[in-house]
Amino acid sequence: MRSLRRSIRPEQIRELILVLVILALVLFFGTQIRDYYSGRTFIRVSTSIAIIAVVAVGETLVFLTRNYDLSVGSIVGLTAFSVGTQLSYYHFIPPIGAVLMCVGLGALMGAFNGLLVAYGRVPSIIVTLGTMAIYRSLLVEYPGNKIVQFNALPGWLQEFSSVNVVKVGDFELRLIVAIALAVVIVFQLVLHFLPYGRRLYAVGSNPEAARVAGFPSQRIVFLAFVLSGALAGVAGFMFLGRFGNLTVVAAMGTELQAIAAVVVGGASTMGGSGTAFGSLLGASLIGLLDQSLRRWPVISEFWRDAVLGILILLAVAGDRAIIERLRTLWARSELQQRSVQSIVPRGDSVHGS
Amino acid sequence: MARESSPTLQRLVNWLKSWEGLLLGLLIVVLIINSSAVPAYLSVGNQVNLFILYIERIIIALMMTFVIINGEIDLSVASLMGLAAGTMARLYEVGVPSGLAVAAALGAGLVCGAFNGFWVAFVGLPSLVVTLAGLITYRGLVWVLVEDRSISNLPGWLNDLGQKPLVGPFPLALILFFVLAVVAFIVLQYSGFGRYVYVIGINRDVARYSGVDVRRVKMILFTASGFIAALSGVLYAARLGAMRSSTAEGFELDIITMVLLGGVSIFGGSGSLRGVLLSILIILNLRNGMGLAYLSANLQTGVIGLLLILSVLVPNLARSAQARLARRRLALRTMQPAEEV
Amino acid sequence: MHAPVLELRNVSKRFDMTQALDDVSLTLYPGEIHALVGENGAGKSTLIKVATGVYQPDQGEIWVNGRRVQIRNSQEAQALGIAAIYQEPMIFPDLSVAENIFISHRDRGLLVNWRKMYEDAEAILAKLDVNLDVRVPARGLTLAAQQTVEIAKAISLDVRTLIMDEPTSSLSAHEVAQLFRLVSTLRNQGVAILFIGHRLEEVLGIADRVSVLRDGKLISSRPRSEVTIDQIIRDMVGRRIEEFFAKSTAQRGELLMSVRGLTKENVFSDISFDVYRGEVLGLAGLVGSRRTDVGLALFGVEPADAGQIIFEGREVRINSPQQALQMGIAYLTEDRRQYGLCMPLPIAANVTLPTLSNYLNGLGLIRSTAECADAEEFRQRLSIRAPSVQVEVANLSGGNQQKVVLSKWLNTKPKLLILDEPTRGIDVRTKAEVHHMINDLAAQGLGIILISSDLPEILAMSDRILVMREGRQMGVFTRQEATQEDIMAAAMGQEYKMAERQP
Known part of the structure; x- marks a missing residue:
């Protein structure tokens, strides 16, 4: 029991389950949809996963601190839309400049969220529900045409979405997907190896203890929101590159997909647990379902959102069931251990004086 | 002993009072500005028109007040409005009698509300997550029902009820609001159920240890919230005479803002319908004023978002400023004897 | 040095x-x-x-x-x-x-x-x-x-x-x-x-x-x-400890509750005792002995997994506080701030909380005159020092808050009253008042289970004393045979003059 407790963590169990579910779905849709195992499907699914995954990684950081960020969809939309508009006017902006604009703008909006949550002590659900509306309304009011057109974008951006990194037979790994993978890997490492990453876990795991231990909790939470915004900015750039044609409803609802990915990927809504890799798995499941349901003839493609909602509920409810089960198991093994210990004769006198 | 009454609490009570006072002041300012811009602004007709534009959200805000005072939140109400409207419209479209279609829509609200309530009350999941999942799921179901069409073929009697005045200048929805507001006020302030709602919001454990059936109260609240949302959804469709899959999308923002701006604590246990009614009046007139100033509906939504944040931020800042002031005063007081030494 | x-x-x-x-x-x-x-x-x-x-x-x-x-x-x-x-x-x-x-x-x-x-x-x-x-x-x-x-x-x-x-x-x-x-x-x-x-x-x-x-x-x-x-x-x-007020030996009434083999996995096991009307059963043990958990199980907050409870001659299962209240069991918690009182509400609302259904009219509205009258009666009877029953309990001192909790449970007219650390953190005078109150209640025929870490209190107030240690029953002592040393020894788990185990 003890060795089991030590070697297998609940997170690993659920990540394994997720991988199995994803594999099963791939097999299932393969029997249902014609030409499912094709390079085209792979590109579609992987690029769709890429955008969700980048947003989800940012959302994971916020979730770790026991907060929520509902504004990421609006941030993705606003960065994509405003930078897209600028790029259509000013073709001389270099790619790196465009990326920096997106990241900076996203970070700025994230900082506004973080300021209100960490220093204004307004619950994150309130702040980001509000800023979701505020950022979206800024988007709608953004000066210029109410639309970004693919043809007006600079050439390099028009080609951006079809740039390949690796090609194996029909299966191409697009640059967008490579960027997303890099983001996941970098943040997985940050969360695992940087003291800041570990403190994110600590702050969400027990805010009171973090306060007593003298952590700069406010700064940690603030930074989580800034990073979430910055990553949403990165996703905005990817969104612009992938779709090119944008309207004022761009990326609406992305926050829900990201939250679904994070929750399905194993992050606790009570903070303190979750990984970038888990969120990638969650994003994969959601992206896969999203793209496959569109092409599955048996039910209408409009089932996608309903399935998303039910997935969140299942993931949260399933977690509750699993965690409770594991806790009783732990308690039992603990008790056995203790009864073994009490047979051992007590040591020397405890009375020191 | 009562004489040793803690001043912080006294201050808190005063603060609550002054919050509603602040709202009243704000309302008066908005009204003065608006009526100076538009003649006959304060006429009954104009105010009724204002109310009618947001009446469905206002009705839901009454119910949401209960839910938030109870220490929970229901983010799924706007999706449920859409789902009820969609259920009704779709059933009527395929030939189900109109009365039955409306009943089915209300039933859908009940069932979905109970579904939310089950996970919150009996499984113990946080309502924020459950109703967020509900928000997505129920909206997804509207898409399944209506897809990307617009249904404008609604029962004629329903359109009449939604669009024509029933008594004097008041249409059905407004009359319903008056009735529900009175009922809600009485239930919250004077009934045993209302007492339970507050007690659970203040301290769930005390309620449980006192034999209050916490799960039952929460279940009733979420079921009722689903029902009221469905009712409002049907009213909304009736007023507009049509519905689409995106009907009522994002309304939860308005509704929650109305409640929180009214001084109801997001953590539960405090607040009153009086404050919520004041904040509803403010939001309506503010929106109208912004409309008069040619601000787009979209920008108005942005302002509502800002208002939502401010309604929690301002009390927070005021509290911490108060605390800082008290600390400084204490430090000053204690410094003098130290110098004497 | x-x-x-x-x-x-x-x-x-x-x-x-x-x-x-x-x-x-x-x-x-x-x-x-x-x-x-x-x-x-x-x-x-x-x-x-x-x-x-x-x-x-x-x-x-x-x-x-x-x-x-x-x-x-x-x-x-x-x-x-x-x-x-x-x-x-x-x-x-x-x-x-x-x-x-x-x-x-x-x-x-x-x-x-x-x-x-x-x-x-x-x-x-x-x-x-x-x-x-x-x-x-x-x-x-x-x-x-x-x-x-x-x-x-x-x-x-x-x-x-x-x-x-x-x-x-x-x-x-x-x-x-x-x-x-x-x-x-x-x-x-x-x-x-x-x-x-x-x-x-x-x-x-x-x-x-x-x-x-x-x-x-x-x-x-x-x-x-x-x-x-x-x-x-x-x-x-601040002064020599006075002799504790001791419970007068009341007439032991008929059997009120009989518990056999009460068990909750990983918490406590095989707890058996009887409570008679007019009797105070002390529940002693160090903190961590799971006394409170037994109280919570009897009140249905954390129901037991196994065991038999016979209350007033009928075998019962207690799965919720509502059931316990209906049967006439009341439980005064050891932590009144966390579990006992709604701090921002007035005294009256707190006193009537468990019995609120008795104060409702046909429409489900609270009859506030009746509510205040009953609360007022307790305010006087227990001499709660507050100007009126409309004062919020957060404004009262610890001792007076404890009296409000006590009123709340007495108002349910219980047959069995479980008191968990009723005198913790209250002033000496209120403590004495509470002891007198326990005595009076027992004399009126209530069965009382007194959980306390305060050994002198347990010894002075109980007719019989059940000692627990780490979720197990170490023995039941009668008042005559118990000494502080015996109880402490049992509570510490030492095989020292273990008393005969009574059913």
Whole structure:
């Protein structure tokens, strides 16, 4: 029991389950949809996963601190839309400049969220529900045409979405997907190896203890929101590159997909647990379902959102069931251990004086 | 002993009072500005028109007040409005009698509300997550029902009820609001159920240890919230005479803002319908004023978002400023004897 | 004697109306366990918070290693080698044991070196002679193990002064022994330890020096060899302990409740007893003996898994407080702030909460005149000192709040009243009033289960005493045969003159 407790963590169990579910779905849709195992499907699914995954990684950081960020969809939309508009006017902006604009703008909006949550002590659900509306309304009011057109974008951006990194037979790994993978890997490492990453876990795991231990909790939470915004900015750039044609409803609802990915990927809504890799798995499941349901003839493609909602509920409810089960198991093994210990004769006198 | 009454609490009570006072002041300012811009602004007709534009959200805000005072939140109400409207419209479209279609829509609200309530009350999941999942799921179901069409073929009697005045200048929805507001006020302030709602919001454990059936109260609240949302959804469709899959999308923002701006604590246990009614009046007139100033509906939504944040931020800042002031005063007081030494 | 590591000189701290600390001076030496005792509200917690930088003293100085310092927050305290361990361990449940030990370190490089961290953590635990897997998350650990992690954390930070705030209150006797061994080890390594305790026997067993706080003042500070329990108690309460008011022997009525083999997995097992009308059954045991859990099971808050309960001759199952209330069982919680009272509500609303359905009219509205009348009756009967029943309970003193909770349960007209620590943290006069009340209630024919950590109280008030230890029933004593030593011995689990077990 003890060795089991030590070697297998609940997170690993659920990540394994997720991988199995994803594999099963791939097999299932393969029997249902014609030409499912094709390079085209792979590109579609992987690029769709890429955008969700980048947003989800940012959302994971916020979730770790026991907060929520509902504004990421609006941030993705606003960065994509405003930078897209600028790029259509000013073709001389270099790619790196465009990326920096997106990241900076996203970070700025994230900082506004973080300021209100960490220093204004307004619950994150309130702040980001509000800023979701505020950022979206800024988007709608953004000066210029109410639309970004693919043809007006600079050439390099028009080609951006079809740039390949690796090609194996029909299966191409697009640059967008490579960027997303890099983001996941970098943040997985940050969360695992940087003291800041570990403190994110600590702050969400027990805010009171973090306060007593003298952590700069406010700064940690603030930074989580800034990073979430910055990553949403990165996703905005990817969104612009992938779709090119944008309207004022761009990326609406992305926050829900990201939250679904994070929750399905194993992050606790009570903070303190979750990984970038888990969120990638969650994003994969959601992206896969999203793209496959569109092409599955048996039910209408409009089932996608309903399935998303039910997935969140299942993931949260399933977690509750699993965690409770594991806790009783732990308690039992603990008790056995203790009864073994009490047979051992007590040591020397405890009375020191 | 009562004489040793803690001043912080006294201050808190005063603060609550002054919050509603602040709202009243704000309302008066908005009204003065608006009526100076538009003649006959304060006429009954104009105010009724204002109310009618947001009446469905206002009705839901009454119910949401209960839910938030109870220490929970229901983010799924706007999706449920859409789902009820969609259920009704779709059933009527395929030939189900109109009365039955409306009943089915209300039933859908009940069932979905109970579904939310089950996970919150009996499984113990946080309502924020459950109703967020509900928000997505129920909206997804509207898409399944209506897809990307617009249904404008609604029962004629329903359109009449939604669009024509029933008594004097008041249409059905407004009359319903008056009735529900009175009922809600009485239930919250004077009934045993209302007492339970507050007690659970203040301290769930005390309620449980006192034999209050916490799960039952929460279940009733979420079921009722689903029902009221469905009712409002049907009213909304009736007023507009049509519905689409995106009907009522994002309304939860308005509704929650109305409640929180009214001084109801997001953590539960405090607040009153009086404050919520004041904040509803403010939001309506503010929106109208912004409309008069040619601000787009979209920008108005942005302002509502800002208002939502401010309604929690301002009390927070005021509290911490108060605390800082008290600390400084204490430090000053204690410094003098130290110098004497 | 070495030079002191930590000195508080003439420290005072005031909150609104209360003088929490009044000119307190305290000196800690390396390699010394300094015990600090005092009743609830004596200022112990404030003292800790001043020493760890959570509060700033209004007056007075803090000296560390012969230098005057200002401690503005817990990080600065940590830098000065001062750390505190609280009743509830401040651990991060999602992090591993090793991470919990090292999370506060700022000098372990830019990257987390997991292998080295595990090795270092194992080394520290080995130094403490503790066997704990450093890789498991702290969530699954027992309270005692979590405390060990906190001690290891303190040691890893090279703490010179360790403050322990009632660390034993939730531990079993066996765990307490382990903890004390750990504390002795630390002392021998030259750490100065400020040990705040509430069980005097325990404190005297380990301390080198004992200081007593009362009403924010330091009353005495003497070497262990010069103090006795009586003396400390005198210092704590400020006068010689008077004879306790003793329950008059009432006529034992008919059998009210009979419990056989009550069991809750991992909590308590095989608890059997009878309660008669007019009788007070004391439930004794150290904290951690699971007495409260038995109370909660009988009230249906945390129902038992197995066992038989016969109430008024009928076999019953109690699965919820509602059921218990209907049967006529009431349970007064030990923590009135967390479980007993709705602080922002008035007295009347609190008194009628469990019986609210009796105050509703046909429409479900509260008949407030009836509500206030009943509350007013209790206000007078229990002499609750408040101008009216519309006063919010948050504005009352602890003793008066306790009377409100008592009113709330008496208003349910219970047949069986379970009182869990009814006199904890209330003033002496109210305490006496509560004792009289218990006596009266028993005389009226109620069955009463009295759970208390206060041995003299249990001995004086109970007709029979059931002693528990770590979830097991150690024996039932009648009032005549019980002595303080017997009960303490049973509670500590010693095979010492074990009384015959009564069904």
